[in-house]
Amino acid sequence: MSMLSINGIVPVVPIPFTEEDAIVEAELRRIIDFCVDNHAEAVCLPAYGSEFYKLTEAERLEVVRLAVDQSAGRVPVAGQANHFSRSAAIALARRMEDLGADLISMAAPRMFGLSEDDLLRFFVPVAQALEVPLLIQDWNPGGPTVGAAFAKRLHEECPNFRYLKLEEPLMGEKIQAIRAATNGEVGVLEGWGGMYMMELIPAGICGVMPGVTVLPVLDRVYRLRQAGQDKEAYQLFTQVLPFIVFQLQDMELFLHLEKRLLKALGVIDTVRVREATIHLDAVTEAYGEFLIERTADMVNEVRAD
Numbered sequence: 001m002s003m004l005s006i007n008g009i010v011p012v013v014p015i016p017f018t019e020e021d022a023i024v025e026a027e028l029r030r031i032i033d034f035c036v037d038n039h040a041e042a043v044c045l046p047a048y049g050s051e052f053y054k055l056t057e058a059e060r061l062e063v064v065r066l067a068v069d070q071s072a073g074r075v076p077v078a079g080q081a082n083h084f085s086r087s088a089a090i091a092l093a094r095r096m097e098d099l100g101a102d103l104i105s106m107a108a109p110r111m112f113g114l115s116e117d118d119l120l121r122f123f124v125p126v127a128q129a130l131e132v133p134l135l136i137q138d139w140n141p142g143g144p145t146v147g148a149a150f151a152k153r154l155h156e157e158c159p160n161f162r163y164l165k166l167e168e169p170l171m172g173e174k175i176q177a178i179r180a181a182t183n184g185e186v187g188v189l190e191g192w193g194g195m196y197m198m199e200l201i202p203a204g205i206c207g208v209m210p211g212v213t214v215l216p217v218l219d220r221v222y223r224l225r226q227a228g229q230d231k232e233a234y235q236l237f238t239q240v241l242p243f244i245v246f247q248l249q250d251m252e253l254f255l256h257l258e259k260r261l262l263k264a265l266g267v268i269d270t271v272r273v274r275e276a277t278i279h280l281d282a283v284t285e286a287y288g289e290f291l292i293e294r295t296a297d298m299v300n301e302v303r304a305d
Helices: 025-037 057-071 086-098 116-128 148-157 172-181 215-226 230-247 251-264 282-304
Strands: 043-045 077-080 103-107 134-138 161-166 187-190
Touching: 025 057, 043 057, 057 077, 057 086, 077 086, 086 103, 086 116, 103 161, 116 134, 116 148, 148 161, 148 172, 161 172, 172 187, 215 230, 215 282, 230 251, 230 282, 251 282
Parallel strands: 043 077, 077 103, 103 134, 134 161, 161 187
Antiparallel strands: none
């Protein structure tokens, strides 16, 4: 089993599309190179930030194959195998593993209310079917997420359950409880664009899973905060926070702004988001472009240091 150890930023990779909705392979490869060049601990796809819910199963496998091929061992690849059917999720995860994914990420099936016991019945066979580590994402806007008891029980039964991605506010004590219950063997990654990272680094998160565009800035913030250089970390974080907060008002808005900022950074040329998606009204578009221009300048400044 891989002994992959995450301590840093794991960006979620967006998928570039042509106007005809075909995947732009060359641009996806350039995004992977951008992640490698900017010190990503790993890359993750196809997740919510990759529009996984608009991809066919063949496309989900293809983007993992391309990422593994382009990374060429330079950065670990987390293949995200989301499915509400456990048997389908296992089949998808195994195929991603066969393609060379270094770990499997999987979102908790949150379409309807499920207890922790329900989720354990779902995830124990998933973890047992894998040779690589399992990362579980629990994004549950409608209710509570899993906690220390779930992490402890799953890790005891399946030692390859290694990471939990949570995306909620005020979870410092939950992170500490998870680490204590699992003797530090299950790492917690903060999602939600990195919005809560300044609060949660001292609480013991092992990393952050934001979009690709802010990777260079958040990597610097993460290292500064870990090193106790709190003032420097705070000053840098406050410069990127307005973009993160605006982006995360809506998942589809996140996708539009992520691709537009990648274009402003010279990484991709296409900014299409697959339908169904939101239409950006004039006010939203104008402020989005205002933030993109300033965030691009900041990202380029950090990259040049």
